[in-house]
Amino acid sequence: xxxxxxxxxxxxxxxxxxxxxxxxxxxxxxxxxxxxxxxxxxxxxxxxxxxxxxxxxxxxxxxxxxxxxxxxxxxxxxxxxxxxxxxxxxxxxxxxxxxxxxxxxxxxxxxxxxxxxxxxxx
Amino acid sequence: xxxxxxxxxxxxxxxxxxxxxxxxxxxxxxxxxxxxxxxxxxxxxxxxxxxxxxxxxxxxxxxxxxxxxxxxxxxxxxxxxxxxxxxxxxxxxxxxxxxxxxxxxxxxxxxxxxxxxxxxxxxxxxxxxxxxxxxxxxxxxxxxxxxxxxxxxxxxxxxxxxxxxxxxxxxxxxxxxxxxxxxxxxxxxxxxxxxxxxxxxxxxxxxxxxxxxxxxxxxxxxxxxxxxxx
Numbered sequence: 001x002x003x004x005x006x007x008x009x010x011x012x013x014x015x016x017x018x019x020x021x022x023x024x025x026x027x028x029x030x031x032x033x034x035x036x037x038x039x040x041x042x043x044x045x046x047x048x049x050x051x052x053x054x055x056x057x058x059x060x061x062x063x064x065x066x067x068x069x070x071x072x073x074x075x076x077x078x079x080x081x082x083x084x085x086x087x088x089x090x091x092x093x094x095x096x097x098x099x100x101x102x103x104x105x106x107x108x109x110x111x112x113x114x115x116x117x118x119x120x121x122x
Numbered sequence: 123x124x125x126x127x128x129x130x131x132x133x134x135x136x137x138x139x140x141x142x143x144x145x146x147x148x149x150x151x152x153x154x155x156x157x158x159x160x161x162x163x164x165x166x167x168x169x170x171x172x173x174x175x176x177x178x179x180x181x182x183x184x185x186x187x188x189x190x191x192x193x194x195x196x197x198x199x200x201x202x203x204x205x206x207x208x209x210x211x212x213x214x215x216x217x218x219x220x221x222x223x224x225x226x227x228x229x230x231x232x233x234x235x236x237x238x239x240x241x242x243x244x245x246x247x248x249x250x251x252x253x254x255x256x257x258x259x260x261x262x263x264x265x266x267x268x269x270x271x272x273x274x275x276x277x278x279x280x281x282x283x284x285x286x287x288x289x290x291x292x293x294x295x296x297x298x299x300x301x302x303x304x305x306x307x308x309x310x311x312x313x314x315x316x317x318x319x320x321x322x323x324x325x326x327x328x329x330x331x332x333x334x335x336x337x338x339x340x341x342x343x344x345x346x347x348x349x350x351x352x
Binding site: 030031032034037038039041042044045046073074075078079081082100104106107108109110113114 | 167168182185186188189190192193196197199200201202203204205206207209210211234235236237238316320340341
């Protein structure tokens with residue numbers, strides 16, 4: 001139980017450090033509320049954290065982002081969609097893909113491409 | 123004779139002065155200013171980052187790097203395609219390794235993702251070397267940005283980061299930060315190279331670095347950099 005906790009702290013520390021580094025170079029505050037996005041994506045790739053655990057963390061992050069008045073970064077909402085898809089929640093998946101598209105119109109062509117694929121009969 | 127010695131000495135002094143001047147200018151203008159002409163003409167708003175090629179012995183390098191590319195690029199003002207979803211899209215289409223993904227034609231990438239540009243990353247070094255005295259984790263990567271609408275190369279760069287850079291006491295906030303991260307990692311015994319890859323990714327991809335990426339449309343600093351030097 002102790003190790004994953006330490007690991008999380010390390011990952012968070014490194015994000016803080018990176019943001020500090022970014023601060024040094026640009027003297028501006030971050031554009032986005034990052035929360036645990038990148039560590040969760042890493043956990044997704046390494047399969048160290050399961051979809052439920054990631055969903056819980058990222059949904060909590062959405063609340064914190066709202067409270068901070070900042071947007072979540074590109075990919076955050078789409079990644080939540082991917083996690084819901086793993087749990088066979090296709091409605092939730094499509095909802096988050098649409099949310100990504102709404103927040104970032106740059107993703108429109110891609111999200112539409114994916115949505116068309118899912119609407120096709122098997 | 124005495125005059126001869128004088129001239130010889132003068133010549134020597136001149137040589138030394140010239141050498142010093144050359145060395146000093148060398149320090150000041152180490153790098154050629156980057157030619158941003160194509161980059162500025164293209165001004166991409168979105169970047170598709172493909173899973174990096176891995177030339178290091180560590181199989182974990184690709185996804186360690188990929189999971190940490192979004193922050194520097196997004197904070198620099200770009201839309202970065204969701205890295206997990208992009209990887210999954212390739213897999214659903216039968217492409218399972220980065221080399222195959224890097225081989226996909228730009229037109230095809232443009233058709234599926236609708237991205238303005240694609241970023242090809244290669245990890246050349248990733249891992250920890252252990253020795254009796256100390257161990258060092260080093261991550262080096264290179265990147266190439268290509269416009270998907272024109273196929274034109276826009277930018278390329280390389281960066282490295284090492285856990286050893288804080289140790290020589292050269293000072294500075296950056297090395298202090300690196301050092302503090304590194305000591306944390308040693309204590310927790312997780313993958314030591316992963317946070318170093320985060321620093322490499324930042325140095326490689328954050329805008330505002332010497333010869334680095336330019337700011338993108340979502341940044342307040344968009345179009346303030348990369349202008350022709352006077």
